[in-house]
Amino acid sequence: GQNIDQPTEMTATEGAIVQINCTYQTSGFNGLFWYQQHAGEAPTFLSYNVLDGLEEKGRFSSFLSRSKGYSYLLLKELQMKDSASYLCAVRDYSGGGSYIPTFGRGTSLIVHP
Amino acid sequence: DTAVSQTPKYLVTQMGNDKSIKCEQNLGHDTMYWYKQDSKKFLKIMFSYNNKELIINETVPNRFSPKSPDKAHLNLHINSLELGDSAVYFCASSQERRGGDTQYFGPGTRLTVL
Numbered sequence: 001g002q003n004i005d006q007p008t009e010m011t012a013t014e015g016a017i018v019q020i021n022c023t024y025q026t027s028g029f030n031g032l033f034w035y036q037q038h039a040g041e042a043p044t045f046l047s048y049n050v051l052d053g054l055e056e057k058g059r060f061s062s063f064l065s066r067s068k069g070y071s072y073l074l075l076k077e078l079q080m081k082d083s084a085s086y087l088c089a090v091r092d093y094s095g096g097g098s099y100i101p102t103f104g105r106g107t108s109l110i111v112h113p
Numbered sequence: 114d115t116a117v118s119q120t121p122k123y124l125v126t127q128m129g130n131d132k133s134i135k136c137e138q139n140l141g142h143d144t145m146y147w148y149k150q151d152s153k154k155f156l157k158i159m160f161s162y163n164n165k166e167l168i169i170n171e172t173v174p175n176r177f178s179p180k181s182p183d184k185a186h187l188n189l190h191i192n193s194l195e196l197g198d199s200a201v202y203f204c205a206s207s208q209e210r211r212g213g214d215t216q217y218f219g220p221g222t223r224l225t226v227l
Contacts, residue, residue, distance in 0.1 A: 042218035091213040099213025103156040
């Protein structure tokens with residue numbers, strides 16, 4: 001089975017940097033995703049890591065350590081519009097040549113002025 | 114030019130009724146999914162379909178029956194609705210035949226069972 005842990009809620013100040021951590025335990029790991037979900041909307045893709053290291057995309061970066069079962073999403077120069085839920089998701093092998101995405105419970109980020 | 118669309122956006126119904134939610138994707142993706150997001154915002158996969166074939170069926174009551182008439186459509190039929198079925202249901206698609214890759218979500222259907 002899979003177990004994905006991330007903090008329930010975080011708060012930060014506009015212009016600051018915030019790091020959202022995610023730890024996972026899975027038997028057939030094949031990649032880790034971060035998605036952003038604003039209230040009342042659908043999740044949207046932010047980043048994908050399958051190898052160890054840091055992936056940078058503008059203000060957002062994502063890091064993966066497969067040996068530690070650990071990832072983080074780093075948000076720089078925070079803006080009010082970054083207030084949203086951030087979902088960590090693992091691509092796990094489910095058998096028969098297929099993979100399944102499993103989501104964590106999400107971290108609600110509140111950015112205040 | 115909507116990528117993944119679902120109808121209806123809102124669905125309010127009485128306990129015991131049967132209802133359907135429709136989903137279509139125009140991305141040419143091979144795999145489609147249904148998710149349930151409860152009041153605590155936990156997003157849980159229900160089904161995964163690859164080119165009209167059921168790949169994954171998580172622990173879901175058999176009152177829920179997905180149907181895929183073709184690769185671009187995956188509908189969800191729910192029989193004998195219960196109060197606990199109230200949630201937001203998201204349809205999604207992904208490019209790879211093996212599944213589990215980047216998910217493209219529809220706007221969601223908010224189901225309320227009274």
